[in-house]
Amino acid sequence: MSKEIVLIGRSNVGKSTLFRELTGKKVKIGKRPGITRYPFKVKVGEVFYVDMPGYGFMLKASKADQEKTKDAIVEYFELHAKDILLAVQVIDAASFLDIADRWEGRGEVPFEIELWEFLNDLGLDVVMAANKMDRIAKLDRDRALDLISERLGMLPPWSQWPDKVAPISAKRGQIEPLQRIIGKRLAMA
Ligand SMILES: Nc1nc2c(ncn2[C@@H]2O[C@H](COP(=O)(O)OP(=O)(O)OP(=O)(O)O)[C@@H](O)[C@H]2O)c(=O)[nH]1
Numbered sequence: 001m002s003k004e005i006v007l008i009g010r011s012n013v014g015k016s017t018l019f020r021e022l023t024g025k026k027v028k029i030g031k032r033p034g035i036t037r038y039p040f041k042v043k044v045g046e047v048f049y050v051d052m053p054g055y056g057f058m059l060k061a062s063k064a065d066q067e068k069t070k071d072a073i074v075e076y077f078e079l080h081a082k083d084i085l086l087a088v089q090v091i092d093a094a095s096f097l098d099i100a101d102r103w104e105g106r107g108e109v110p111f112e113i114e115l116w117e118f119l120n121d122l123g124l125d126v127v128m129a130a131n132k133m134d135r136i137a138k139l140d141r142d143r144a145l146d147l148i149s150e151r152l153g154m155l156p157p158w159s160q161w162p163d164k165v166a167p168i169s170a171k172r173g174q175i176e177p178l179q180r181i182i183g184k185r186l187a188m189a
């Protein structure tokens with residue numbers, strides 16, 4: 001039976017860019033949210049990598065269609081939970097905190113935090129890929145990762161969570177921390 005490694009996250013965080021790096025498959029990427037519309041799977045060795053559409057705001061999609069995408073994503077995880085070896089929640093580390101603050105300012109639970117809790121509650125092995133690290137100044141990186149991890153319920157310093165938090169830059173091909181985690185899970189499977 002084949003297991004899945006699923007990339008999930010808000011639109012435009014770089015899931016498909018990361019998928020290309022992981023699989024070598026040239027899926028479509030773009031500057032605007034809403035590029036990937038359906039789950040896309042590719043088999044590498046013994047596992048399937050799955051690139052999911054982004055949830056939340058999507059260009060050229062109605063509010064109703066965005067809700068449908070969100071429901072489809074939730075359903076996908078519920079149906080496939082037993083086949084999922086690893087859920088990789090990709091975030092844009094450079095904008096995560098601003099967006100979370102904005103939502104909380106409106107009295108709402110930030111979507112990305114809700115998703116993180118949903119995936120963990122399903123009993124999945126979830127890792128957070130903090131992407132676009134190249135957009136954060138070197139000196140600010142540890143602090144940003146501490147704050148992000150804390151928002152997701154992991155006490156700082158973030159370096160305590162090498163199996164849960166992977167700072168990467170998919171666009172630059174710098175994904176070693178995630179590759180290491182995936183390698184470990186594959187060895188255990
Ligand atoms: N600076 C920077 N930009 C990145 C990085 N990874 C991806 N991007 C850019 O982010 C944008 C969105 O990338 P995609 O890979 O299409 O994002 P996605 O999450 O698949 O988006 P949807 O399919 O719309 O959900 C593109 O312009 C990428 O070049 C990164 O590590 N650093």
Ligand SMILES: [Mg+2]
Binds near residue numbers: 016051
């Ligand atoms: Mg995509």
